[in-house]
Amino acid sequence: MSLGGFDVQVVRESGFATEEMTLNMGPQHPSTHGVLRFVVRADGEVMTEAVPDVGYLHRSIEKIAEKVGYHGFMPYTDRVDYVAAMPCNQGWAMVCEKLAGLEVPRRAEFCRVIATEFNRIASHLLAVGSMGMDIGAYTPFTHALREREYINDLLEELCGARLTFNYVRIGGVGWDLPPDFERKGLAYIERFEPLIDEYNSLISFNKIYKERLAGVAVISAADAINYNLTGPNLRASGVKFDVRRDLPYSIYPELDFDVPVGTGEAGVVGDCFDRYMLRIREMQESCKILRQCLRQVPPGSVLGKVPRKFKPPVGDAYVRLESARGDMGWYCVSDGTEYPYRVKIRTGSFTATSIIEKVSRGLMIADLIAVIASLDLVAPEIDR
Amino acid sequence: MKELVLSLIADGGVLAGVPYAVAAPLVMLGFGAVVVFGFVLPIAGITSWLERRVWARIQSRVGPNRVGPQGFLQWLADGLKNLLKEDIIPSAADRWLFSLAPYLVVAGFIATFAAIPFAAPLIIADLNIGILYITAVTGIVVVGVLMAGWASNNKWSLLGGIRSAAQIISYEIPAGLSVFPVVLLTGTLSMQGIIQAQGWAPWDWFLFHNPFTFVAFFLFFVAALAEGNRTPFDIPEAESELVAGFCTEYSGMRYLLFFLEEWGNLYVIGAIVTTLFLGGWQVPAFTENLLVLTLVQFGVFFLKAYFFVFLAMWIRATLPRVRVDQLMTLCWKYMVPIAIVNMLGTAVWMIVVSEALGRLVQIAMTIAGAAIVVLFFRRVRFHLRRARLQPADYYYSPII
Numbered sequence: 001m002s003l004g005g006f007d008v009q010v011v012r013e014s015g016f017a018t019e020e021m022t023l024n025m026g027p028q029h030p031s032t033h034g035v036l037r038f039v040v041r042a043d044g045e046v047m048t049e050a051v052p053d054v055g056y057l058h059r060s061i062e063k064i065a066e067k068v069g070y071h072g073f074m075p076y077t078d079r080v081d082y083v084a085a086m087p088c089n090q091g092w093a094m095v096c097e098k099l100a101g102l103e104v105p106r107r108a109e110f111c112r113v114i115a116t117e118f119n120r121i122a123s124h125l126l127a128v129g130s131m132g133m134d135i136g137a138y139t140p141f142t143h144a145l146r147e148r149e150y151i152n153d154l155l156e157e158l159c160g161a162r163l164t165f166n167y168v169r170i171g172g173v174g175w176d177l178p179p180d181f182e183r184k185g186l187a188y189i190e191r192f193e194p195l196i197d198e199y200n201s202l203i204s205f206n207k208i209y210k211e212r213l214a215g216v217a218v219i220s221a222a223d224a225i226n227y228n229l230t231g232p233n234l235r236a237s238g239v240k241f242d243v244r245r246d247l248p249y250s251i252y253p254e255l256d257f258d259v260p261v262g263t264g265e266a267g268v269v270g271d272c273f274d275r276y277m278l279r280i281r282e283m284q285e286s287c288k289i290l291r292q293c294l295r296q297v298p299p300g301s302v303l304g305k306v307p308r309k310f311k312p313p314v315g316d317a318y319v320r321l322e323s324a325r326g327d328m329g330w331y332c333v334s335d336g337t338e339y340p341y342r343v344k345i346r347t348g349s350f351t352a353t354s355i356i357e358k359v360s361r362g363l364m365i366a367d368l369i370a371v372i373a374s375l376d377l378v379a380p381e382i383d384r
Numbered sequence: 385m386k387e388l389v390l391s392l393i394a395d396g397g398v399l400a401g402v403p404y405a406v407a408a409p410l411v412m413l414g415f416g417a418v419v420v421f422g423f424v425l426p427i428a429g430i431t432s433w434l435e436r437r438v439w440a441r442i443q444s445r446v447g448p449n450r451v452g453p454q455g456f457l458q459w460l461a462d463g464l465k466n467l468l469k470e471d472i473i474p475s476a477a478d479r480w481l482f483s484l485a486p487y488l489v490v491a492g493f494i495a496t497f498a499a500i501p502f503a504a505p506l507i508i509a510d511l512n513i514g515i516l517y518i519t520a521v522t523g524i525v526v527v528g529v530l531m532a533g534w535a536s537n538n539k540w541s542l543l544g545g546i547r548s549a550a551q552i553i554s555y556e557i558p559a560g561l562s563v564f565p566v567v568l569l570t571g572t573l574s575m576q577g578i579i580q581a582q583g584w585a586p587w588d589w590f591l592f593h594n595p596f597t598f599v600a601f602f603l604f605f606v607a608a609l610a611e612g613n614r615t616p617f618d619i620p621e622a623e624s625e626l627v628a629g630f631c632t633e634y635s636g637m638r639y640l641l642f643f644l645e646e647w648g649n650l651y652v653i654g655a656i657v658t659t660l661f662l663g664g665w666q667v668p669a670f671t672e673n674l675l676v677l678t679l680v681q682f683g684v685f686f687l688k689a690y691f692f693v694f695l696a697m698w699i700r701a702t703l704p705r706v707r708v709d710q711l712m713t714l715c716w717k718y719m720v721p722i723a724i725v726n727m728l729g730t731a732v733w734m735i736v737v738s739e740a741l742g743r744l745v746q747i748a749m750t751i752a753g754a755a756i757v758v759l760f761f762r763r764v765r766f767h768l769r770r771a772r773l774q775p776a777d778y779y780y781s782p783i784i
Binding site: 029143206208209211364365366369 | 442443539540543546618619627701703705707708709710
């Protein structure tokens with residue numbers, strides 16, 4: 001039995017006055033993930049257009065960088081993407097190190113990867129949980145957040161914060177791993193991996209859930225590349241590109257992990273279900289990475305010698321790293337002073353927002369929610 | 385009822401000398417008030433508390449547990465809070481319709497209680513068209529919902545109202561058609577008549593009468609859930625899509641009234657399913673004492689009906705929401721044809737199958753049904769045990 005809906009087609013009878021209505025979805029709408037706004041033109045339930053309107057959460061973070069200096073900007077990077085703050089920390093540290101040509105102690109690289117991968121799992125848990133909630137199943141959300149809570153505990157033990165970590169420093173990390181952290185981390189992974197299967201049986205393979213997501217808002221590989229989608233959204237369309245594997249940084253070349261791609265297991269490659277499942281698969285891969293890292297953390301210091309007055313030579317640098325929302329780019333121009341001349345952050349959510357207008361044509365209003373959730377948009381990352 | 389009113393007039397109490405035409409409505413109003421305030425509203429309220437608790441357990445949360453023992457009085461606190469809140473009517477709304485809509489919704493649901501047989505003597509009015517009456521008055525709810533959606537002058541509300549109208553009207557068809565097999569078997573529409581045609585034993589229930597009534601039971605329950613705007617069919621208020629659907633603009637007590645209807649309606653669904661398929665209040669005649677018998681009958685009926693309330697909560701906590709077009713597909717492409725087949729199948733069954741063979745089928749189906757229930761609960765127990773967190777599981781947490 002398939003619930004695959006009707007081919008919706010609106011036929012207008014002459015002499016019967018109907019008109020499209022313009023709906024304002026957001027910024028206070030419950031499922032726009034923060035303060036996104038969409039101007040939806042709909043014919044009854046069927047949308048003809050959904051135009052995203054961004055900018056409600058703009059905090060001029062890039063401009064702030066020019067005023068607070070290199071070290072001082074680190075806490076602000078947490079706020080670029082507060083769901084996955086660790087990769088932002090790491091990106092800023094990496095671009096500064098590239099500018100100044102600094103070496104990072106090997107133990108610090110392990111700390112960074114461990115923290116980032118834990119944060120990636122936490123971010124994906126929030127993504128898949130809120131996806132379930134947007135489709136109308138409330139239980140998966142609480143179960144996902146319950147597991148995320150333990151990661152928050154671990155990261156709190158690591159750096160004292162649960163959301164905005166401010167853990168990474170230019171030239172290393174702020175604090176060494178706390179005692180017994182490796183054992184706790186491994187224990188968490190041992191327990192978390194079977195829970196992914198349980199979560200799958202709870203919601204992922206639910207008939208209604210699959211029907212809701214399969215074949216909805218299909219993004220082809222060509223479209224995904226043209227619209228500059230990154231990370232899980234790009235890979236769900238079948239493009240096997242992961243910055244961690246293809247443009248390796250940190251210790252990722254030494255680690256053994258797969259890059260899952262969308263397979264179209266419920267419908268077509270690149271539909272909402274693929275994007276959803278890909279995040280589940282990535283959590284499993286992150287567990288793999290974490291297990292390797294936690295088992296072989298080398299001894300040593302975690303912070304290299306970095307002058308307090310950090311003045312990188314004149315020049316510019318661009319680094320790419322894989323955040324939870326994909327290819328994150330950090331560009332920094334230095335004029336040789338204590339303050340960066342210009343900083344530009346390239347984020348995955350911003351480009352993902354641009355494809356909504358294209359894929360939402362002809363979908364139903366309920367599907368727009370699924371699309372937003374499946375692209376895993378995080379409003380602060382869009383606006384910065 | 386008539387004898388009671390006449391005796392009250394003759395007794396010379398408060399109603400002494402009052403003409404029957406005046407006394408009868410007064411007495412009925414009095415009874416109605418007692419039933420509504422003493423049973424219907426508490427049932428809806430307690431259901432709301434229980435739903436939140438059950439939901440919380442399933443979601444590994446705690447739920448409301450502050451007001452009263454185990455938070456039992458939470459529903460009273462919520463009601464009081466909402467009564468004291470400001471009742472905002474948007475300036476662009478249609479004032480009259482906006483104010484009227486919640487009352488229509490609540491009236492539609494309370495009116496069903498007039499024909500629900502809680503026990504052999506406990507029924508407000510044993511109408512000879514009982515089940516038809518219930519199907520009809522629940523239709524008033526959709527008028528109220530549509531009215532709320534339109535009068536709010538808000539596009540989300542309007543979408544919710546229209547979704548609700550489409551949904552309730554569509555699902556009344558499979559619900560109505562699933563009642564037909566039972567009506568065919570009993571030859572009556574009266575609720576008491578339907579119950580009296582069944583027995584206390586499970587094999588005498590219409591659920592296990594023949595394969596067609598068995599399917600009709602599930603069809604009716606699903607259709608009733610859809611009519612009651614319950615997950616997975618809660619698209620009219622679909623929080624994540626339509627903000628709050630038709631009640632987006634409502635606040636205070638009027639807002640609560642919509643939810644009162646939703647929670648109370650759960651019990652109505654359970655009561656109707658119990659009446660039609662599960663033998664209603666039927667118990668073995670174990671005592672001559674009418675009072676005890678009535679109380680036991682009431683208890684049996686209540687438990688059976690409340691089991692379905694619990695089931696609806698469970699379903700709501702488990703399943704995601706279907707889309708509008710999928711909802712319509714499910715109704716028109718699957719449920720309506722199956723319901724029609726059921727109806728015809730029952731008619732043929734009544735003519736073709738002999739009584740002895742019918743008896744055999746009933747008992748076989750009962751055993752099969754019991755086996756399904758046992759297996760289901762074994763599986764639930766297995767999952768519950770597996771999911772229960774051992775204290776050792778927490779050892780990686782730095783806090784605990």
